[in-house]
Amino acid sequence: MFKLLDGPQTLGRGRTFWSCFLAVLAAALIYPAFADSYDVGNFSYFLIWVFMALGLCLMWGYGGMLSFGQTFFFGISGYAYGVLAINMGGGSTTIAALVLSVIIAMIAAGILGYFMIWGGISGIFFGIVTLSATLVLAFFLGQTAGPEWHIGTARLNGFNGMKGMDPLTVGDFYIEGSALYYVMVALIVVVYIALRMLVNSRIGNVIVATRENPQRAEMLGYDVRKYQLFTFIIGSGLAGLSGALYTSWGQFITPSSIGLPAAAMPIVWVAFSGRSDLTATLVGSFLLLFGFQTITVYSQQAALVLMGTLLLATVMLAPQGFVLGVGKLVVDRWTGRRRRGANPALAESSRLQSDEA
Amino acid sequence: MKSGHLLKAAFLGFVLGTAAFGAALAAEPPLKVGLLEDVSGDLAFMGMPKLHGSQLAVEEINKSGGILGRQIELIHLDPQGDNARYQEFARRLLSRDKVDVLIGGITSASREAVRPIIDRTTTPYFYTNQYEGGVCDASMISMGAVPEQQFSTLIPWMVEKFGKKVYVIAADYNFGQISAEWNRKIMKDLGGEVVGEEFIPLGVSQFAQTIQNIQKAKPDWLLTINVGAAQDSFFEQAAAAKLNLPMGSSIKIMLGFEHKRFKPPALNNMHATANWFEEIDTPEANDFKKRWRAKFPDELYINDMGYNAYNALYMYKALVEKAKSTKLEDMRKVIATGDACIDAPEGKVCIDPKSQHTSHRMRLISVGPQHEVTVEKDYGTIKPYWLGDIGCDLTKKNPKDQYTPSHLPNKS
Amino acid sequence: MSAELFSVFYQFADVFAFLILSAAGLAIVFGMMGVINMAHGEFIMCGAYVTVGLVKLGVPLAIAQALAAVTAGLIGVAVEYLIVRRLYKRPLDSLLATWGLSLIVTQSMLLIVGSSITGIGTPEGSFAIGGYTFSTYRLVLFACAVAVLIGLYVTFMKTRFGVMARATMQNAAMAKALGARTGRIYAISFGIGAGLAGLCGALYAPTMTLIPTMGATFVVESFVTVVVGGANVLLGTAPAAVFLAMIRMALNASYGQIIGQIGMLFAVILIIRVLPEGLSSVLVRRGR
Structure with a gap:
């Protein structure tokens, strides 16, 4: 089973990569011992958003489906968590609320995905339909300010947003601060490993084959629609996980987390990082979230100009994505020096080779 | 520890060449005021005057000796109109910068984003906009007008x-x-x-x-x-x-200065009630406008939000000085006496003990065909009575809820 | 009754003009090059700001508007040359690049020009039918929208450039082999697209609040129109605008703006479900 961790669909393999992985993980685990509590909290906040980016990376980079709908499922799940946590009375039931809200997001993804994929929608139109759905949800929730809009005792409360739900709790213990941080790190590791194994498995190969050429994949006897729907549900479910965690983190969610420009953000993170690889997305999204926040704190009004420039420069200078581009450069140098031009471990050429190799 | 501090202070004063004054300043660390205002994005044209109002007040207060002898350090972050950023930055200001007071927010959504965070701390929060009213929350002091x-x-x-x-x-x-x-x-x-x-x-x-x-x-x-x-x-x-x-x-003219942004006569025959608009012509108001214009000569209009943001710092000063403490609970004891008042450019304003909202001198204005503003009626001081009438009493109970005419507190 | 009828026409014309004017530029860029121009709203803003600036200098409104459209067009050519040209093989990256550009432009405008500028007022003129009064300028907007459509028809169907452009759109490599200078055609098309966006901003400038982010109010509608229309500007965008304008107008009138907006987006989802490549795919096929 663990041999699926390394494969043609993911960059980084072998001892060097996994040693680095463990080193980063170890650093992440002891980080709270050195940092102040604010930084630990802030880092776990960034990690909340990374699931959404990983989900989009799976759908877009591996599956070839550009979804503008990550915030749609983020919102469904975020609101679902709020409604469930309020109605079930908080406490340990918040864990159940988290799980249920992700499942609700996945069911919604199943319905929307079935509608689109069996309808033959692809390419940029896939993006537009998901964007339309997202905007409809944002508009709808925005006008639910009146007291008549409630589910159980939870008021949707329109544009001002829903609040008053408990954060994740076990017994009387609120999961926040370093506890939340460790939960987030654990979740990220689990999701990352699971996604790696997924894309390197037989299913993953079909997903990538469908991206490369749907007709050919179909001719080989695969019902590509089922694979696409599966990818869409998993990717959207990860957005749902982000949504529920976000609501729990801030005890608050508003429609503006769903509509534009929020809906464009996951695409920016993933495109910046390098959409064709999970590791690049993981690292890049985190760096970008951190970078944007830091820029906003220190440069005040120039922040948006700097962010725009960063994006533009990435696209013009590092077409594969910033992190992926830099990563490849470093690795090529590294292996080039050691092996004198022997087949580089991370080169593009290895990516389309079959799993058996 | 203490003597080391004094020694350092004295040394600093000596270096600065302003021995006595400098020592007094450095002896106490500055009061940190966290400010969240949008100066980019869609709401920038409203957020800018708010930032300016705060900067003006801080400069004036610092020049006249600070609060309880402590200087104010203004830490402003720009949430860019994004509610998630409001939450991030509220947390940053509270736990990283450890501010003594948090001020700001434009839309009601941004206020609601900040409230769950501030409610779990003991830091006071000033919301400086007029709004739809009804927030009954002991951590929040509202400086703007309500319905x-x-x-x-x-x-x-x-x-x-x-x-x-x-x-x-x-x-x-x-x-x-x-x-x-x-x-x-x-x-x-x-x-x-x-x-x-x-x-x-x-x-x-x-x-x-x-x-x-x-x-x-x-x-x-x-x-x-x-x-x-x-x-x-x-x-x-x-x-x-x-x-x-x-x-x-309730929001045109004094907030978004539409009469300055549109060509006449688009706003002809508009009427509004406000505690502040730039055309108020009293000696106190004129003096305030003069000081503002001296610091920010290019301001298109000194709007109500900017004015309230300015007042918020003076109100904070008054509360801290009366309480002789920067703790929310001590400040609320002052508010409970009903004696939390300042002489603002509009006239005297006080914080209502039950709701922690501010009384205001309300004037009804009308706009003419050339967008000239005239005062039609002066209502004198009006208290924010509604929350108290429906049963919000923060001196007794802190429900942290927002009420509306169709969502009233449960009588229990 | 005639007043009611006219009122229905007027409302339809108003929504139609808004959709056509805001979408035409985007549709050309998308149809010709498959590029989704996220900075579309900023070209609109540019048109509006230039118009207002010129009018304040004493230039008559109509001339200012024409100059604004030309300015936006020239900037468009420059943007094509510097950025978009390098990304034709990567349409999604061009989306990202133009989005970055849009962030830079809006915020720079805010820093340079300030958060808001004073408007110039709508040209005088109104008329009354029955109990209703109408602004004449809104009908001018409708006339302009129709003129834009006619102008595009003539440009793309009756001129040599149009033939080349359509050939490039069908098969760029083949067109190039036959001697069409595709690079130049792309640049001009992008310029026309940007110029039309500028024209939209110029025409709506007198009727709107002027802030650096004003382009955003046009963006959703223009994207929706283009998507429903599909890749063909003439056979797609125009019928899409008619269709969406009718839905929007009917819902606005009977259920209010919020339902109008939600209904329009729903219509989009349904249309794409039925016609995954937009209205033009059907119309073009019928035409053959």
Whole structure:
């Protein structure tokens, strides 16, 4: 089973990569011992958003489906968590609320995905339909300010947003601060490993084959629609996980987390990082979230100009994505020096080779 | 520890060459004031004056010796109109910078984003906008006007002057819907009739259909509580279609200075009640405007939000000095005495102990064809009584909820 | 009754003009090059700001508007040359690049020009039918929208450039082999697209609040129109605008703006479900 961790669909393999992985993980685990509590909290906040980016990376980079709908499922799940946590009375039931809200997001993804994929929608139109759905949800929730809009005792409360739900709790213990941080790190590791194994498995190969050429994949006897729907549900479910965690983190969610420009953000993170690889997305999204926040704190009004420039420069200078581009450069140098031009471990050429190799 | 501190202070004073003064300053660490205002994004044109008002107040207070002898350090972050950023930055200011007080927020959504965070700390929070009212929360002190101060004055006046039929154009979110609710309630008490209510999604900029709906309903006057730059296009389009109806509002002129941004006569015949607008002509107000214009000569308009942001710092100063403490609980003891007052440019304003909202000197203004502003009526000081009347009493209980005419506290 | 009828026409014309004017530029860029121009709203803003600036200098409104459209067009050519040209093989990256550009432009405008500028007022003129009064300028907008469509028809169907452009759109490599200078055609098309966006901003400038982010109010509608229309500007965008204008107008009139907006987006989802490549795919096929 663990041999699926390394494969043609993911960059980084072998001892060097996994040693680095463990080193980063170890650093992440002891980080709270050195940092102040604010930084630990802030880092776990960034990690909340990374699931959404990983989900989009799976759908877009591996599956070839550009979804503008990550915030749609983020919102469904975020609101679902709020409604469930309020109605079930908080406490340990918040864990159940988290799980249920992700499942609700996945069911919604199943319905929307079935509608689109069996309808033959692809390419940029896939993006537009998901964007339309997202905007409809944002508009709808925005006008639910009146007291008549409630589910159980939870008021949707329109544009001002829903609040008053408990954060994740076990017994009387609120999961926040370093506890939340460790939960987030654990979740990220689990999701990352699971996604790696997924894309390197037989299913993953079909997903990538469908991206490369749907007709050919179909001719080989695969019902590509089922694979696409599966990818869409998993990717959207990860957005749902982000949504529920976000609501729990801030005890608050508003429609503006769903509509534009929020809906464009996951695409920016993933495109910046390098959409064709999970590791690049993981690292890049985190760096970008951190970078944007830091820029906003220190440069005040120039922040948006700097962010725009960063994006533009990435696209013009590092077409594969910033992190992926830099990563490849470093690795090529590294292996080039050691092996004198022997087949580089991370080169593009290895990516389309079959799993058996 | 203490003596080391003094020694360092004395040394610093010596170096600066302002021995006595410098020592006093450095002996106490500065008071940290966290400010969250949008100076980029859609709301920048409103957020800018708020930042300026805070900067002016901080400069003045620091020049006159600070608060309890401590200088103020203003830490401003720009959330770019994004609620998630409001939450990030509120947390940053509270746990990283460890601010003594948090001020800011423009939209009600941004205030609601900050409240769950501030409620779990013991730091006071000043919200400096006029808003739809109803927040009953011990951590929050509201400096702006609320519906009972604005609508209870404006609507009866409009009904008396123009007639009993009103048509409402409101932004389709909490502020608009709750304000419309207030209007229905007051119109019912007055025996008037709401002949039409239209809720407009935020960001909509085209109003041909709305203008015709209005003409069909034939109201005597309009209540315009449309929000944001896009929706403000209504005025230009209504003027071009010669709608020519008297208008009333709780947010136009003093907040978004539409009479400065649109070419006359788009805002002709607009009426509003406000605690502040730049055209107020009293010695105190003129003096304030002069100081503002000296520091920010390019300001298009000194709006109500900017003015309230300025007052918030003076109110904070007054509370801290009376409480001789920067702790929220000590400050609330001062508020509970009902003696938390400052002499603001509009006149004397005080914090109401029950709701922690501010009393205001309300004036009704009208706009003429050349966009000249005249004061029609001076209502004197009006207290924020509604929350107290419906049973919010923060001296006894802290429900942290927001009430509206259709969502009242449970009587228990 | 005639007043009611006219009122319905007027409302339809108003929404139609808004959709056509805001979408035409985007549609050309998308149809010709498959590029989704996220900075579309900023070209609109540019048109509006230039118009207002010129009018304040004393230039008559109509001339200012024409100059504004030309300015936006020239900037468009420059943007094509510097950025978009390098990304034709990567349409999604061009989306990202133009989005970055849009962030830079809006915020720079805010820093340079300030958060808001004073409007110039809609040209005088109104008329009354029945109990209703109407602004004449809104009909001018409708006339302009129709003129834009006619102008595009003539440009793309009756001129040599049009033939080349359509050939490039069908098969760029083949067109190039036959001697069409595709690079130049792309640049001109992008310029026309940007110029039309500028024209939209110029025409709506007198009726709107002027802030650096004003382009955003046009963006959703223009994207929706283009998507429903599909890749063909003439056979797609125009019928899409008619269709969406009718839905929007009917819902606006009977249920209010919020339902109008939600209904329009729903219509989009349904249309794409039925016609995954937009209205033009059907119309073009019928035409053959």
